[in-house]
Amino acid sequence: MTATQDPAQQKKYGAHDIPSYLDPNNIGPYEIYLEQVERVTPYLGKLAYWVETLKRPKRILVVDVPIHLDDGTVAHFEGYRVQHNTSRGPAKGGVRFHQDVTLSEVMALSAWMTVKNAAVNLPYGGGKGGVRIDPRKHSTGELERLTRRYTTEIGLIIGPEKDIPAPDVNTNPQTMAWMMDTYSMNVGRTSTGVVTGKPVSLGGSLGRADATGRGVFVTGAEAMRKLGMPMEGARIAIQGFGNVGEAAARIFHQHGAKIVAIQDVTGTVYSAAGLDPHAALEHLRRTGKITDLPGSEEIGRDEFWSVDCDVLVPAALEKQITLENADRIKARLIVEGANGPTIPAADDLLAEKGVTIVPDVLANAGGVTVSYFEWVQDFSSFFWTEDEINRRLDRVMGEAFLSLWEVKEQHGVTLRTAVYIVSCTRVLEARALRGLYP
């Protein structure tokens, strides 16, 4: 069904064609965030006085990133670092390399970091960075030069006490090692705390690689308990099989759930009997694609949304769940591993259908939580065991889920609105206490 055929939309706009600028599916990432802030404002009481703070990023840096390509020519890429808010501490959030990166997207991702960090009570504001580049079209040498030049360009505003980048889509521990090395060369000392998600041998933390997927599992499992859904045999469909999606699939599988569908950029595979995430990863590494996975059948990209499942985990990109597919989703529970996968109009439609959503700003906060542990370990040069890290992570995520669920029940709102109530209150309390004058 298209947006124009959707009865809910027809009720809102009339039964004729919706002009594209009114089509809720066309909403931009920062507009999604602004709408989420609008929705929470009535719950902020006196702090609503300060709400404009949440709508405006504190600082935006747009940089030109020129590099020598392997063929000797020079190419220019546009990069960004946005510090949405620093009221509660230094900015914190990942760096994305993707061909569709825009300033609006990075502004939204940065704002969602502010909300997320406050949701799990980390002493951080929110930041995010990105470079518009298709990394699949570049050699490792070109990506290293890009990363180093980008780091130098944003070096003006990052630092262990100012703004701490980390991995996001298409960046990884190696990218963080290059960023750490470049920043360190520029400041004349080894500065491990400038980025997190580093390799363990360079001051990275045990447990960081799986942390986001683990947090998706912990919050998903808590939500299933609340909804009376057994884990054993629960059918899970996962979009995105990278850092977040692969770990989430593996951990759900370890706990007895059945991974019935996996979609990544190369295609979609399905098996009613369940897929083995270990075999899927091995197959992906060997062949470079998820399709042709033994024991699976390939289904169409759009069919993914209609798959019979109990839990849906979007763990790829923004704006995946829209009015084009929300009504076909069969899951009772959606756990948002990705940032911004659901547009607000689809959020409403799913709420009406009785689908529970564990929102991105809670579900995927496990990554930044272990990033925080990494930063603390780097400052003290004292490293914890993986067991210790996982125990602390499980506790932070589990307790955050339960207290936010209580807020949801108390106000009779969705879990997303509950998280925004708590996070925006925390951020604006800090803003109000700090005041405005230099």
Ligand SMILES: NC(=O)C1=CN([C@@H]2O[C@H](COP(=O)(O)OP(=O)(O)OC[C@H]3O[C@@H](n4cnc5c(N)ncnc54)[C@H](O)[C@@H]3O)[C@@H](O)[C@H]2O)C=CC1
């Ligand atoms: N890496 C981290 O620690 C965190 C990541 N996130 C969010 O999780 C999401 C995924 O990030 P990562 O796993 O780190 O990225 P990644 O680069 O490791 O993996 C991305 C995955 O998405 C798939 N994908 C890309 N475009 C797609 C499309 N159009 N349709 C279906 N699949 C597609 C890719 O094939 C890949 O499997 C992003 O929204 C990111 O912002 C959120 C919190 C922390």
Ligand SMILES: O=C(O)CCC(=O)C(=O)O
């Ligand atoms: O680990 C971090 O600092 C941030 C990870 C991130 O980019 C995210 O949570 O979206």
